[in-house]
Amino acid sequence: MAPKFDLNEYIMHHIGNSHVWHVPLLKPIPLPGFLTVHLLMLLIGTTLLLTLFLVIYRKQDRVPTGITNFLEMIVVYVRDQIAIPNLGEEDGIKFTPMFCSLGFFILICNLMGLIPIFTSATGNINLTSALAYLIFTLMVVGTLVRGGLKGMWHALVPAGIPSWFVPFMFIIEVFLLFVRCIALAMRLFANMIAGHIVIMAFLGLCVMFGLGAAILAFPAAVAFYMMEIFVSFLQAYIFILLSAIFIGQMYHPRH
Numbered sequence: 140m141a142p143k144f145d146l147n148e149y150i151m152h153h154i155g156n157s158h159v160w161h162v163p164l165l166k167p168i169p170l171p172g173f174l175t176v177h178l179l180m181l182l183i184g185t186t187l188l189l190t191l192f193l194v195i196y197r198k199q200d201r202v203p204t205g206i207t208n209f210l211e212m213i214v215v216y217v218r219d220q221i222a223i224p225n226l227g228e229e230d231g232i233k234f235t236p237m238f239c240s241l242g243f244f245i246l247i248c249n250l251m252g253l254i255p256i257f258t259s260a261t262g263n264i265n266l267t268s269a270l271a272y273l274i275f276t277l278m279v280v281g282t283l284v285r286g287g288l289k290g291m292w293h294a295l296v297p298a299g300i301p302s303w304f305v306p307f308m309f310i311i312e313v314f315l316l317f318v319r320c321i322a323l324a325m326r327l328f329a330n331m332i333a334g335h336i337v338i339m340a341f342l343g344l345c346v347m348f349g350l351g352a353a354i355l356a357f358p359a360a361v362a363f364y365m366m367e368i369f370v371s372f373l374q375a376y377i378f379i380l381l382s383a384i385f386i387g388q389m390y391h392p393r394h
Contacts, residue, residue: 225387249371
């Protein structure tokens with residue numbers, strides 16, 4: 140007798156992390172040592188990112204063409220519409236490579252999760268927390284390096300507020316410093332994992348209830364899949380936009 144189909148186990152199997160890489164139509168591939176599926180996806184995504192900018196992307200003396208033109212268009216947009224407006228021209232130009240690297244890395248990992256042979260590394264809270272911790276470090280350490288304790292004080296306590304409210308404002312701003320970074324990690328993680336859960340849930344209904352359910356569930360799964368493509372781009376954009384805003388608020392509190 141065939142075992143009963145467990146929808147919950149089916150969903151968790153696809154979004155969970157393990158030491159076995161399940162590739163469609165192939166036998167499960169055991170991963171050696173400390174290597175997990177999500178870590179493997181992270182390494183593959185990093186390799187694709189490096190290949191994209193160190194091999195495929197070429198700086199051209201003339202007007203860029205092809206993939207170089209497309210990538211340069213995005214880099215210029217990040218510089219002129221995200222980095223410079225939030226950090227000023229000098230800091231914006233300095234931070235543009237980092238924002239571009241973060242944005243493309245997140246986008247690649249997001250899109251990889253929509254390919255059956257891969258999984259979404261950004262659906263792992265550990266990865267998104269590490270990215271958020273990077274932004275937290277830039278906010279705190281960067282402010283201290285640039286302005287010392289005085290600069291940190293001015294970044295946390297706006298000028299012109301009543302003296303009696305200063306202690307409360309300081310506590311609130313320190314709390315918000317952590318909340319902003321936690322929100323960065325949770326927003327990316329939750330959006331990526333939620334989309335996969337919904338898609339797998341609809342596909343699981345097709346398996347559980349057969350053709351009758353598939354008539355409605357399968358088109359719904361396809362619709363959510365298409366929406367996930369849009370969400371993959373949107374979440375990469377939101378992450379670097381909010382990162383630029385948060386860092387800019389610390390480095391240039393007067394603005």
